Amino acid sequence: MMKWHVWLAVWIAFPLQAMAAEPDMSEQVPAQDKSTGPMDFIPRELTTIPAGDFGDNVRRGYELVVNTQQLKGRYVGNQLNCTDCHLSNGAKAYSAPLWAAFLAYPAFRAKDNHLDTFAERVQACFSYSMNGKAPALNSPEVVAISAYSYWMLMGGLLDKSGMTDTPVPELTDQQLQQGGNDKSFKLPGPIAQKIEAIGRRNMPGRGFATMPAAALPPAPDRGLPVYVQHCAICHGVKGEGTLMGGVPVMPALWGGDSYNWGAGMHRINTAAFFIFENMPLGKAVQLTPQQAWDVAAYINSQVRPQDPRFTGNVVSTAAAFHRGEQCFYGQTVDGVLLGNERAPAIYRAPPGQSPLR
Ligand code: HEC
Ligand code: HEC
Known part of the structure; x- marks a missing residue:
């Protein structure tokens, strides 16, 4: 029998260790062939974000995606904003839109038998793309970004189903952290069948678009x-x-x-x-x-x-x-x-001159 204080030490040490570890990236988001037919998915106008706590959370999420620099020094270690890569405030199809991403998680990661939640995927972009320190899974920042991503998804789906007057149903913080790839997350109206047929992880517009191969290897x-x-x-x-x-x-x-x-x-x-x-x-x-x-x-x-x-x-x-x-x-x-932190800068320009002249 282990003594109680040993259990206590293990119990305390374990979450500390887990917290110190970097969140892992889930597998590479698959690029899609655009010719398979885009869905013309359009999130609702920002002006339709409702009043109240849920709406405030959505608005906050939008602000954080657009101006992530407000978290510089706390959670952000570089000059970037989420919208620099997730274009048009995270709404643009084939630029890893956050609405398609919300529907794709939780996702199973085979490598370590782990179920990646949406919140964990958001954390990964803080650690790597933003070269920062990810806010906690239940932090106001992660929950707000999740709320905004969900709101874009659900508003667009309702509109697509002709339910333009139906307000976006509110979710709990817990549901927001999970993401929409779970049976308990109900898809609205006639769109549901279409999406289930292609799979929630494969919504048209998710990730990036494939493009023609080049004749020569990249140089x-x-x-x-x-x-x-x-x-x-x-x-x-x-x-x-x-x-x-x-x-x-x-x-x-x-x-x-x-x-x-x-x-x-x-x-x-x-x-x-x-x-x-x-x-x-x-x-x-x-x-x-x-x-x-x-x-x-x-x-x-x-x-x-x-x-x-x-x-x-x-x-x-x-x-x-x-x-x-x-x-x-x-x-x-x-x-x-490359990747050696002692590497000198290897910026290559024509000798002695600025490439811009
Ligand atoms: C430097 C560019 C860049 C920035 C900045 C960036 N991301 Fe990403 N993000 C990516 C790329 C690229 C992927 C796809 C990753 C892959 O294929 O491994 C991605 C994937 C994601 C996904 C999963 C998408 C999916 O369909 O599975 C989410 C969610 C996400 N990012 C959220 C964010 C948030 C929130 C921020 C700001 C805090 C952010 N990202 C900042 C480049 C970026
Ligand atoms: C007219 C100005 C402009 C030109 C020219 C331009 N970009 Fe961008 N680029 C931007 C802006 C602005 C963003 C951020 C996205 C946004 O605000 O919508 C961006 C984002 C990016 C990003 C993702 C963010 C990051 O920092 O990694 C990459 C990668 C990128 N550009 C590469 C290129 C490459 C390669 C070229 C040349 C083929 C290029 N850009 C030409 C303005 C430009």
């Missing part, structure tokens, strides 16, 4: 001139982004103020899908697939903050967490071992 060297011509004007010659009056207006793509080596965007394929569909902002889908692959390789072969799961050794970290990924973590590019 940072070919990506440099693409970057100079199409991206540097907004994202900066050194990928540092642009600040106005101290406020980030164009997000950093690499360096200390960008996403870290554990983020989904560090993968060349994920970045290429995102870039091909969305960048250059305002005149997207003008790069050739080859250019999108190459420029994704260029930005993701630069230095960025360390993977928070770093074991102290880049080779073993790569083996443990980056196996099978299309990425440069632990690879040597231009003589520099």
Whole structure:
């Protein structure tokens, strides 16, 4: 029989240990073929967010997605906002929209037999994409972001079912943290059958869109001139982004103020899908697939903050967490071992001149 104080020590130590561990990323969000028919899913107007506690929570979630910088130093360690990658305030299809994401969790992660809740997935983007320290699962921030994601989903589904006058039903904080991929979460009206047929995790518009393969494997060297011509004007010659009056207006793509080596965007394929569909902002889908692959390789072969799961050794970290990924973590590019926090900056521009001239 274990003595009571041993039990107590175990009981105290266990949650502490669990808290200290970095939330894991669930498996890669699968990219979808856009030609399978988008659903024309449109969340309701923000002005229809109801008054009261639930509405306040939704509004707060919206504010946090758009201006995540208000959590800088507390939960955010870089210059980014959620909406920098989850475009149009988390509403844009094929830019990992938060409404489709809400319906996809909880999701089973085979690797460690774990059921990932929506709140845990939100935490992962804080730890990696925002290079920060994730707020707790039941924190007001995570609950608010979940409420906003749910509200976008349910309002759009009700409208799609012709139930435009039906208010979005309120959920408990607990239900919001779970997500909508559970039998207890009821889908409204005629849309329910359609969605169950394709599966709640496969709502059209979820994740990113696939794109044509390129003839040549992605290469940072070919990506440099693409970057100079199409991206540097907004994202900066050194990928540092642009600040106005101290406020980030164009997000950093690499360096200390960008996403870290554990983020989904560090993968060349994920970045290429995102870039091909969305960048250059305002005149997207003008790069050739080859250019999108190459420029994704260029930005993701630069230095960025360390993977928070770093074991102290880049080779073993790569083996443990980056196996099978299309990425440069632990690879040597231009003589520099990437992912090594001691790596010098390897920004490559024509010698002696600014690429912007
Ligand atoms: C640097 C870009 C970036 C930023 C900033 C970012 N994310 Fe993400 N997020 C991604 C990518 C890429 C994925 C898909 C990940 C993958 O495939 O591994 C993702 C996935 C997600 C998902 C799951 C999507 C799905 O369909 O399964 C949620 C939820 C999410 N992010 C929430 C957030 C929140 C909330 C914030 C702000 C606190 C945020 N993200 C900031 C890039 C970003
Ligand atoms: C007209 C300005 C502009 C141009 C040109 C542009 N971007 Fe962006 N980019 C943005 C803005 C602004 C965002 C944030 C999204 C938003 O606010 O809607 C963004 C977001 C991003 C992100 C996700 C956020 C992050 O920091 O990682 C990536 C990656 C990205 N851009 C890559 C590129 C690449 C590669 C090119 C060139 C092919 C490019 N962009 C050209 C303005 C631009």
